Amino acid sequence: MKRSISLLAVLAGVGLGSWPGPLFAWTCIRANPANPSSRCIHWPEGKVTVKSFLGAPSQGPLLNGTRTWDENTLLAANEWNAQGASVKITVEIGGTFHNPCGRQGAGHACDNTGPPGDNPILFANDFCGRDFGDIIQLTNNCYRPDTGAMVNAPVFISSKVRWNAYDGRIRFDTSTGVPEPVYDIRRVILHELGHVLGLAHPDEANPPQAVLAIMNSRVSNLDRLQTDDVAGLLAIYPPATQGPLPTPSQGCAIEPAMTLRPWLAALALVVGMTRVRRSLVRALSKRQACSRAFASGRNGTLRCWEQTKCQITEVAGERAGSTVSSNQGAS
Amino acid sequence: MAGVFWRIVGEALLTLMVGAVTASALVVLQRDFHDLVHRAELILEGTVSRVEEASDAAGIQRTLVTLKDLTIYKGQVTEPNYILDVVGGSKNGFRSQVLDLPSFAPGDRVILFVRGNGEAVFPVVGVHQGYFRVQPRADGRLGVVRCDGLPLVGRYQRTLRFAPRTSRGRERAVSVEEFRTWIHSELQMLDRSEAR
Known part of the structure; x- marks a missing residue:
């Protein structure tokens, strides 16, 4: 019996251990890094065109059945586009090539990024004369720190490592006797397009956190977008019919309470859980107040939402009502 | 006794599962401790004193990280400070940034x-x-934590071992003295193999 209980404890521990951490742990590059609540860098018009210059492999079809590297750019872009965000990635295969390498000036929005709006994805031996070192791919984001508006973001993929396209676990080539990784280009482009959209690495956030995400700094056995990636995308580019979502850095920890259903409050009332009832009533009143304040400022930006939330958080132990009134007036 | 056994099994499984979240291959080429020591031209310990931006000879903006209070384990530095040169920087109201790169803080x-x-x-x-x-x-x-937040907790042959990014994991981080010992012993092995 004791052993069974211990086994259950172990299994519970394993379950908890595999818990990926906070649900909304995504991170982005803030327009002003010194201000963690400043806007994420983003495409202001909600659209970005990337030009895929990867071509086709010489060895025939890839392991996932595609015939060209460029098809994998399309697959990766489609996966981001399918999430319902208010941004759309358009992929052009080939087209006019502008060399992204060069000094800022005519034809280069930033150093080594090419003309504004030009976002090539290309194989390269180096990054504009700089050795890749141990890097196998990178995105050079060019943006305006004052507004967070992205200008362009070329993606460089090292031609010095082995590539293919496949789903599932990372594969290794053992033909030489020394296992050598064969990288899946589709998931790597999926990751890089996340950078193009403004997302950063959640596993490098401060304070440290563990989360399952294609946007983690390492390519892993994950080969599709995860909940956290999508949450990040939708927060930066909220669907047109929906207001901005909370971001983890805003510390608006009352969010779970806001998702409680009214029937839960009723249940709590029935069973006479006085303390639970008190907290639920408080949460629901915050929810209603937030909804009103937010609805009236729907045409505003995240700032309106943050302001409302944070002010409510500040007075959570006191009288939220009076603060909400002033918010409504402000919005 | 049985309780202790199951507790150990539980902790081991827990560690494995938590570790699995952060394991696997890399966006960058994977390097073990042997590679780090052998491939490095310079191994140093220092304090970040300044992070600034400047143009290179070709007029390309880059970020310069100045390190002071240096201890050199491999290679040579003739100046009291060492400057690390990383791509990216701001110019004329625009910023270029490679999002995959770790950052430095003074x-x-x-x-x-x-x-x-x-x-x-x-x-x-x-x-x-x-x-x-x-x-x-x-x-x-003082303990050693990799720049992505993983506490360094051990070494098995060529492979470094890391704990999850938790406060408990950080408490298990190896001391800086122990890490220095590992570097020195790996360098001695390198010297011996070169002497042969």
Whole structure:
């Protein structure tokens, strides 16, 4: 019996251990890094065109059945586009090539990024004369720190490592006797397009956190977008019919309470859980107040939402009502 | 006795599962400890005193990280400070940034396995794999944490072992003295193999 209980404890521990951490742990590059609540860098018009210059492999079809590297750019872009965000990635295969390498000036929005709006994805031996070192791919984001508006973001993929396209676990080539990784280009482009959209690495956030995400700094056995990636995308580019979502850095920890259903409050009332009832009533009143304040400022930006939330958080132990009134007036 | 056994099994499984979240291959080439020591042209410990931006000879903006209070384990530095040259920077109201690269903060005490400074995008072996921060533990001693937040907790042959990014994991981080010992012993092995 004791052993069974211990086994259950172990299994519970394993379950908890595999818990990926906070649900909304995504991170982005803030327009002003010194201000963690400043806007994420983003495409202001909600659209970005990337030009895929990867071509086709010489060895025939890839392991996932595609015939060209460029098809994998399309697959990766489609996966981001399918999430319902208010941004759309358009992929052009080939087209006019502008060399992204060069000094800022005519034809280069930033150093080594090419003309504004030009976002090539290309194989390269180096990054504009700089050795890749141990890097196998990178995105050079060019943006305006004052507004967070992205200008362009070329993606460089090292031609010095082995590539293919496949789903599932990372594969290794053992033909030489020394296992050598064969990288899946589709998931790597999926990751890089996340950078193009403004997302950063959640596993490098401060304070440290563990989360399952294609946007983690390492390519892993994950080969599709995860909940956290999508949450990040939708927060930066909220669907047109929906207001901005909370971001983890805003510390608006009352969010779970806001998702409680009214029937839960009723249940709590029935069973006479006085303390639970008190907290639920408080949460629901915050929810209603937030909804009103937010609805009236729907045409505003995240700032309106943050302001409302944070002010409510500040007075959570006191009288939220009076603060909400002033918010409504402000919005 | 049985309780202790199951507790150990539980903890082992827990560690494995938590570790699995952060394991696997890399966006960068994977480097083990042997690679870090052998491929580095310079291994140093220092304090980040300044992070500034400046143009290179071709007029391309880059970020310069100045390190002071240096201890050199491999290679030579003739100046009292060492400057690490990383791509990216701001110019005329625009900023270019490679999002995959780790960052530096003034005041951080770091241990770096440097290679290709001034020539590579990020001149550290394995990018984040060769970049460690020295941070205080609860017992007052200094522990070693990789720049992506993984506490370094052990070494098995060529492979470094890391704990999850939790406060408990950080308390298990090896001391900086122990890490220095590992570097020295690996360098001695390198010397011996070169002498042969």
